[in-house]
Each structure stands twice: as C-alpha cells, then as structure tokens.
Amino acid sequence: MLHIVNKSPAQTTSLHSCLRLAKDGHALLLIEDGVYAATAAVAASSGLAEAAQRLKVYVLQPDVAARGLAGKIMPGVTAVDYSGFVDLTVQHSASQSWL
Amino acid sequence: MKKFMFVNRKAPYGTIYALESLEVVLITATFDQDVSLAFVDDGVYELMKGQDTQGIGIKNHSKTYRALDGYDVEKLYVERESLEARGLSEDDLLVDVEVLSSAEMADLMAEQDVVLSF
Numbered sequence: 001m002l003h004i005v006n007k008s009p010a011q012t013t014s015l016h017s018c019l020r021l022a023k024d025g026h027a028l029l030l031i032e033d034g035v036y037a038a039t040a041a042v043a044a045s046s047g048l049a050e051a052a053q054r055l056k057v058y059v060l061q062p063d064v065a066a067r068g069l070a071g072k073i074m075p076g077v078t079a080v081d082y083s084g085f086v087d088l089t090v091q092h093s094a095s096q097s098w099l
Numbered sequence: 100m101k102k103f104m105f106v107n108r109k110a111p112y113g114t115i116y117a118l119e120s121l122e123v124v125l126i127t128a129t130f131d132q133d134v135s136l137a138f139v140d141d142g143v144y145e146l147m148k149g150q151d152t153q154g155i156g157i158k159n160h161s162k163t164y165r166a167l168d169g170y171d172v173e174k175l176y177v178e179r180e181s182l183e184a185r186g187l188s189e190d191d192l193l194v195d196v197e198v199l200s201s202a203e204m205a206d207l208m209a210e211q212d213v214v215l216s217f
Contacts, residue, residue, distance in 0.1 A: 006113070007113070008110055008113065008141050010140055010141050010184075011109070011110075011140075011141055032112070032113045033110045033112070033113030033114075033141075036110065036141070036144065036185075039185070039186065040186065041185055041186020041187070042184075042185055042186065045184070061154070062153075062154025062155045063112075063154075063155060065150075065151040065152075065153075065154055066111075066112055066150060066151060066152040066154065066155045066157065066159075067110065067111065067112065067144060067147060067150060068144075068147030068148055068149040068150040068151075068161075068191075069147070070149065070151075072186075081154075
C-alpha cells in the first residue's frame with residue numbers, strides 16, 4: 001500500500017490518522033504541505049521520526065523546493081520527482097490518499 | 100485611521116490563503132490604514148528563504164513580502180513559539196521581522212480595531 005499525505009501535521013490530523021492505520025512495511029509519500037512533517041526539526045513531534053523505522057518514507061522534491069525546505073529534510077527520507085511519484089503508484093497494488 | 104491586523108496561520112501554496120492575505124494587505128495599505136501582519140503556526144512558513152516554485156508551476160509570491168515596505172507596510176510580527184516549534188530562527192526568514200512571545204502577540208492582537216484571519 002502506498003499512503004499519500006498532503007496536509008501539514010499542524011493543520012489537520014491526516015498524518016496522525018495515516019500513521020495510526022498504516023501497516024509495517026507500507027510506503028508513505030508526503031506531498032504539498034505534507035512535506036513539512038519530514039523536516040528534521042518537526043519529525044519528532046509529527047511522529048514521522050518514529051514512523052520512518054517501520055515505513056518507507058518519500059517526499060516529493062518539487063514541493064520541498066517550493067517551500068524553501070531544501071537541506072532541512074530528515075535523514076532516511078527518499079526524495080522523488082514527479083516520475084518517481086508515478087513509479088511508486090505503479091509499484092504498489094493500491095494507493096490511499098489521506099485528505 | 101484604524102489599526103488593521105492580518106493574521107497568517109497557513110503555509111504557502113498548499114492553500115490559497117497566504118496569497119489572498121497578501122492581496123488584501125496591499126489593498127488595505129492603499130487606503131492609508133495602520134497595517135500589521137502577524138505570522139503564527141504554519142504561517143511562519145510563508146516567510147521562508149529560498150522558496151523555489153519552478154517545479155510546482157505556482158508563482159513564487161514570497162518575494163512580495165520584500166516589497167511591502169514600498170507600500171508603507173513595515174510591521175511584520177512573528178510568534179517565537181511558532182518559529183521554535185518548527186526549528187526555525189529569524190535567519191531562516193526572507194524579511195526583517197519583529198519576533199514576539201505569545202504573550203506579546205496576544206497584547207498586540209487585543210489592541211487592534213480590525214483583525215482579518217487567513
């Protein structure tokens with residue numbers, strides 16, 4: 001399963017719900033305002049630092065760059081471009097968007 | 100003259116709020132009012148240096164904050180607690196701001212005639 005989160009953890013509970021219900025080994029792609037959760041300074045409070053131990057975590061690089069977050073993403077998170085986003089949706093049997 | 104405060108609490112680009120706030124700020128400034136901008140919660144992300152929106156096909160409106168002093172909008176306030184929760188400092192911001200504690204921000208908000216929230 002590929003989980004996709006596009007909201008900041010400070011604005012909605014989307015990420016918290018996703019992390020509560022995603023199973024070990026699933027993939028999580030953070031896009032749009034979801035990328036804030038992966039900044040090193042926020043990863044602990046957003047729950048992402050802990051989740052990265054059991055999920056494969058990706059961020060959409062164009063959304064990282066747009067928000068001035070280049071160089072601020074926590075280690076262990078993989079950046080992908082738009083074609084990488086497409087690859088992820090193909091590699092997983094299903095995608096779940098947490099709006 | 101009335102004291103107008105624009106309270107910005109949303110990150111840029113994910114929603115239209117940040118851009119809409121900027122537009123209303125510029126309109127209000129042309130009416131010669133006392134304009135303040137407050138940045139709290141995810142609103143502090145609006146002022147991040149180094150925003151590069153080429154890859155998402157949305158105009159980079161962060162540069163507009165640097166033009167505000169040309170409209171006599173010079174009162175930009177950022178809540179310290181919001182910055183710290185996001186691991187940010189004044190050095191991460193693209194304009195000069197005054198950093199206030201929550202208590203100081205509360206006082207400033209309380210003395211406004213009009214508060215517009217984005």
